[in-house]
Amino acid sequence: MKKGVFISVEGPDGSGKSTQIRNIRRFFADREIDIVFTREPGGTAIGERIREIILDKACAEMDNMTEAMLYAAARAQHVAQIIKPALAEGKIVICDRFVDSSIAYQGYGRNLGESVTVINDYAIAGCMPDITFLLKMDPKIGRRRIKQDQQDRLEQEQDEFHLRTFEGYLELEKKYPDRIVGIDATGSIEQIKADIYEKLEEVLKSVAE
Numbered sequence: 001m002k003k004g005v006f007i008s009v010e011g012p013d014g015s016g017k018s019t020q021i022r023n024i025r026r027f028f029a030d031r032e033i034d035i036v037f038t039r040e041p042g043g044t045a046i047g048e049r050i051r052e053i054i055l056d057k058a059c060a061e062m063d064n065m066t067e068a069m070l071y072a073a074a075r076a077q078h079v080a081q082i083i084k085p086a087l088a089e090g091k092i093v094i095c096d097r098f099v100d101s102s103i104a105y106q107g108y109g110r111n112l113g114e115s116v117t118v119i120n121d122y123a124i125a126g127c128m129p130d131i132t133f134l135l136k137m138d139p140k141i142g143r144r145r146i147k148q149d150q151q152d153r154l155e156q157e158q159d160e161f162h163l164r165t166f167e168g169y170l171e172l173e174k175k176y177p178d179r180i181v182g183i184d185a186t187g188s189i190e191q192i193k194a195d196i197y198e199k200l201e202e203v204l205k206s207v208a209e
């Protein structure tokens, strides 16, 4: 039986996800609560090697389904090797992106639809986040924050791809209102941090009960 707490963080590229993840890690460190922090694609030695292939700009010819399956393959390893064992030990797991990224980017962005849910059902094997923070921001604004020479293969996609991806996130938020906590990511770093901390306090309270 799962005992730990699984928290994922999602959002379009440039939405401030890395900045807020630093704040989330600080939230737990300040309270001397141990967490397992991990990320996707990656989180394991095998997953990090898959990440290099997926994000490499030299892999321009990559087929969309190959891309979706590589993300799912990295995720299967991640769930089996890191996430499930940590949750079974009762730990708090914070994950920078998880399956919602695949639904949004590959399902909506790449127009692969339901097939992405199907392949990921095998990858996650019933392991879903308890809480997902979704940083909501127009992807056009987010992408302006990322320097062009620092963009990876996904980030350098056209605006239409990123808009479809964001639509996907909004659909997921509507579909899973109990799990997905939408955060307005257009405000100041401090305001966004305060919104996230408020929810994290609630999560800690519910765990303690």
Ligand code: ADP
Binding pocket: 011, 012, 013, 014, 015, 016, 017, 018, 019, 020, 145, 146, 185, 186, 187, 188, 189, 192
């Ligand atoms: P992501 O991980 O989502 O790509 P980052 O956290 O790396 O985003 O942020 C991208 C850029 O935007 C960084 O230069 C960061 O300092 C800046 N940034 C992050 N949050 C905000 C915010 N709320 N307002 C303005 N700039 C921000």
Ligand code: TYD
Binding pocket: 012, 013, 014, 017, 018, 040, 041, 055, 071, 096, 097, 098, 099, 101, 102, 103, 105, 106, 154, 155
């Ligand atoms: P990430 O390292 O989170 O990039 P950043 O923090 O700079 O936004 O993610 C790398 C890219 O991979 C990002 O563009 C989103 C994409 N991605 C998918 O398309 N599908 C997935 O399942 C995951 C996990 C990420």
